[in-house]
Amino acid sequence: MSDDQTASPPPKRPAPENQRTRSPGARPTLADIAQAAGVTRMTVSNALNGRDGVSADLRERIRTIASEMGYVTNWVAKKLSDSRSGAETGIIGVIAEIHTPFMGEVVSALSSAVRDQGRDMLVYSLPDPAKNVPGNVLDLLLHAVDGVIAVIPRDTSDFHRLATAGVPMVAVDRLNASVEMPSVAADSYGGACCATRHLIALGHRKIAFLAGETRRLSAQERLRGYRDSLRAAGLLHRPEYEADGGYEPQLARPATQALLALSDPPTAIFAGNDASALAAIATIEEAGLSVPGDISVIGFDDVSLAVQGGRGLTTIRQPFPEIGCAAVQLLLDLREGRAGAATRHLTLPVELIERATTAPPRR
Amino acid sequence: MSDDQTASPPPKRPAPENQRTRSPGARPTLADIAQAAGVTRMTVSNALNGRDGVSADLRERIRTIASEMGYVTNWVAKKLSDSRSGAETGIIGVIAEIHTPFMGEVVSALSSAVRDQGRDMLVYSLPDPAKNVPGNVLDLLLHAVDGVIAVIPRDTSDFHRLATAGVPMVAVDRLNASVEMPSVAADSYGGACCATRHLIALGHRKIAFLAGETRRLSAQERLRGYRDSLRAAGLLHRPEYEADGGYEPQLARPATQALLALSDPPTAIFAGNDASALAAIATIEEAGLSVPGDISVIGFDDVSLAVQGGRGLTTIRQPFPEIGCAAVQLLLDLREGRAGAATRHLTLPVELIERATTAPPRR
DNA sequence: GTGAAAGCGCTAACAG
DNA sequence: CTGTTAGCGCTTTCAC
Numbered sequence: 001m002s003d004d005q006t007a008s009p010p011p012k013r014p015a016p017e018n019q020r021t022r023s024p025g026a027r028p029t030l031a032d033i034a035q036a037a038g039v040t041r042m043t044v045s046n047a048l049n050g051r052d053g054v055s056a057d058l059r060e061r062i063r064t065i066a067s068e069m070g071y072v073t074n075w076v077a078k079k080l081s082d083s084r085s086g087a088e089t090g091i092i093g094v095i096a097e098i099h100t101p102f103m104g105e106v107v108s109a110l111s112s113a114v115r116d117q118g119r120d121m122l123v124y125s126l127p128d129p130a131k132n133v134p135g136n137v138l139d140l141l142l143h144a145v146d147g148v149i150a151v152i153p154r155d156t157s158d159f160h161r162l163a164t165a166g167v168p169m170v171a172v173d174r175l176n177a178s179v180e181m182p183s184v185a186a187d188s189y190g191g192a193c194c195a196t197r198h199l200i201a202l203g204h205r206k207i208a209f210l211a212g213e214t215r216r217l218s219a220q221e222r223l224r225g226y227r228d229s230l231r232a233a234g235l236l237h238r239p240e241y242e243a244d245g246g247y248e249p250q251l252a253r254p255a256t257q258a259l260l261a262l263s264d265p266p267t268a269i270f271a272g273n274d275a276s277a278l279a280a281i282a283t284i285e286e287a288g289l290s291v292p293g294d295i296s297v298i299g300f301d302d303v304s305l306a307v308q309g310g311r312g313l314t315t316i317r318q319p320f321p322e323i324g325c326a327a328v329q330l331l332l333d334l335r336e337g338r339a340g341a342a343t344r345h346l347t348l349p350v351e352l353i354e355r356a357t358t359a360p361p362r363r
Numbered sequence: 364m365s366d367d368q369t370a371s372p373p374p375k376r377p378a379p380e381n382q383r384t385r386s387p388g389a390r391p392t393l394a395d396i397a398q399a400a401g402v403t404r405m406t407v408s409n410a411l412n413g414r415d416g417v418s419a420d421l422r423e424r425i426r427t428i429a430s431e432m433g434y435v436t437n438w439v440a441k442k443l444s445d446s447r448s449g450a451e452t453g454i455i456g457v458i459a460e461i462h463t464p465f466m467g468e469v470v471s472a473l474s475s476a477v478r479d480q481g482r483d484m485l486v487y488s489l490p491d492p493a494k495n496v497p498g499n500v501l502d503l504l505l506h507a508v509d510g511v512i513a514v515i516p517r518d519t520s521d522f523h524r525l526a527t528a529g530v531p532m533v534a535v536d537r538l539n540a541s542v543e544m545p546s547v548a549a550d551s552y553g554g555a556c557c558a559t560r561h562l563i564a565l566g567h568r569k570i571a572f573l574a575g576e577t578r579r580l581s582a583q584e585r586l587r588g589y590r591d592s593l594r595a596a597g598l599l600h601r602p603e604y605e606a607d608g609g610y611e612p613q614l615a616r617p618a619t620q621a622l623l624a625l626s627d628p629p630t631a632i633f634a635g636n637d638a639s640a641l642a643a644i645a646t647i648e649e650a651g652l653s654v655p656g657d658i659s660v661i662g663f664d665d666v667s668l669a670v671q672g673g674r675g676l677t678t679i680r681q682p683f684p685e686i687g688c689a690a691v692q693l694l695l696d697l698r699e700g701r702a703g704a705a706t707r708h709l710t711l712p713v714e715l716i717e718r719a720t721t722a723p724p725r726r
Numbered sequence: 727g728t729g730a731a732a733g734c735g736c737t738a739a740c741a742g
Numbered sequence: 743c744t745g746t747t748a749g750c751g752c753t754t755t756c757a758c
Contacts (some may be wrong), residue, residue, distance in 0.1 A: 077735035099471035108462035440751035
């Protein structure tokens with residue numbers, strides 16, 4: 001090409017044979033296919049991106065050549081170049097721990113919601129909630145993504161980094177002491193009241209609560225709802241009826257055992273989430289008691305396995321699809337700088353789903 | 364700084380006031396903090412990355428300034444620059460549908476395995492398996508990631524693109540007609556034989572099979588194991604006992620109902636996976652029958668909810684942690700070009716877990 | 727120890 | 743319609 005310059009001082013390319021000193025494994029670049037097509041890189045770029053300024057048949061020819069050579073556009077380079085014009089990537093980041101059923105539902109809902117907006121989603125899942133998100137990924141997310149949805153935030157410092165870097169962020173079921181950010185969550189307080197009242201209405205007086213992970217706001221709200229409803233019904237508040245189920249089966253099992261071992265055991269258990277409800281039921285049945293014959297159990301979340309495993313679990317349904325949509329919408333609003341988005345906290349209504357694990361107490 | 368050049372032709376920066384024409388929202392760059400610290404960008408880069416060539420206290424000073432200014436290194440730019448030296452990103456991509464319990468287990472195991480290797484993981488989940496992975500994310504993955512683990516591959520063309528682009532890839536529980544790539548999976552055939560023989564050993568003669576999604580190799584292998592074991596035991600092969608459970612509850616329920624409605628219904632059901640086993644149990648109980656009293660049910664996978672929901676499900680355990688490790692290891696081997704990695708297909712042993720849903724048939 | 731140069735692969739913005 | 747120039751933010755030379 002423009003090789004008839006004044007003798008270039010140091011020979012740049014070691015082997016100026018035919019311009020292709022690319023290692024075999026390397027991917028072809030715009031320049032490569034431009035050379036092959038006998039045009040400039042820009043023409044190729046324009047052709048490949050469907051911008052106008054290229055005749056239809058030239059475009060076709062270029063596209064054919066590109067695909068033959070196995071060209072794929074270098075996302076990183078494109079993004080860097082685009083950074084000038086502040087273009088979006090169309091990708092939304094999600095930080096979550098996806099190994100619980102609850103997470104599965106949320107991530108799934110998010111996924112649909114994101115697609116409905118014509119975007120895509122990348123999720124980062126850290127096995128150990130105590131650890132920070134490692135630098136690499138966080139940086140990648142920071143620069144590759146239009147915004148972040150945090151499902152169960154972890155260590156605050158991560159979020160500070162993101163927040164400081166100006167990445168739009170919204171939380172789903174946020175932590176109590178988390179960085180301040182807009183959020184969306186189901187009405188945990190209302191749901192807890194509803195669940196407790198359901199049990200009371202059935203005639204139960206001795207109602208235990210399997211509390212969730214206390215860091216989470218939702219767990220605190222559910223506890224509050226439980227206590228308030230008990231009080232409102234004039235029932236005794238018994239500390240020994242509040243066990244720590246930690247939102248997970250491993251904690252819920254021993255907690256349930258302890259409940260059963262009480263001198264005056266409860267006749268009903270309100271579990272902080274479905275996973276612990278299921279664990280409670282298993283524990284109760286292993287102890288030779290029946291559900292709901294001897295003890296009623298109600299859960300919270302209505303994850304899909306609640307219906308499917310054995311007879312249906314009575315529970316409080318979280319509107320997962322709506323939560324997903326709301327979170328995505330909020331994120332987009334935030335990004336657009338829409339008024340009030342930055343301090344909005346959405347609470348979505350829940351619903352009692354009566355199935356087969358609650359009944360009046362045995363007399 | 365070096366502003367006493369010969370008059371620069373067009374005024375590059377519209378407002379040459381004090382070099383900071385950066386829009387307020389924009390993140391600071393190396394140059395910004397270099398200017399603030401009164402050094403060159405390189406010095407800052409070296410200081411921030413802990414490379415030597417910077418005195419200890421200068422480094423500290425620079426780091427302080429950087430953190431005060433809220434500097435975060437631009438991952439995209441770094442990556443582009445690094446591309447010359449072919450450096451790794453330390454991030455492994457996973458393509459999966461995480462909304463099934465099985466996926467949860469796999470992704471979770473992968474996550475641990477990846478961390479044990481000192482790397483991280485980003486997962487892409489598409490709601491609809493039929494759709495292609497959209498371009499954006501695929502390109503991002505292609506360039507941002509050291510390799511891809513495909514859990515349940517989807518449309519072949521996606522994988523062609525990745526494969527063509529030279530991204531190392533391994534499959535977990537691959538599709539039947541998928542792009543050829545190394546894989547790791549549990550021994551579905553062996554497990555199916557084991558499950559079927561367990562039922563036979565208990566005295567069952569009328570054993571039905573709830574087949575999985577037929578595109579998947581694992582589903583085919585399980586069906587084969589079921590048939591072979593039946594034949595080996597001299598039992599009749601009855602087509603009407605092979606129902607389509609599709610690996611999911613929505614399909615398993617009607618399939619089970621059909622099985623129950625047969626004039627000569629089975630006394631045992633081998634479900635292709637735990638999700639369909641649970642659905643089968645629920646269906647059976649709704650029909651007023653008991654498990655395992657009237658009908659025995661055995662699942663496959665041993666996802667954690669199999670133990671927790673109600674009384675334990677008898678099932679075939681997949682070694683999820685080992686699968687995760689093997690997949691990651693294989694990917695790394697592939698990347699290193701280790702011999703044989705490209706054509707390796709690992710099959711990991713499974714194990715019968717007897718719990719409470721299988722028993723001898725009622726006479 | 728520090729500074730200047732060039733370039734990763736792409737695109738916006740003009741010039742022809 | 744096509745070509746040239748400059749630059750995204752960083753790092754790797756190689757001089758000083």
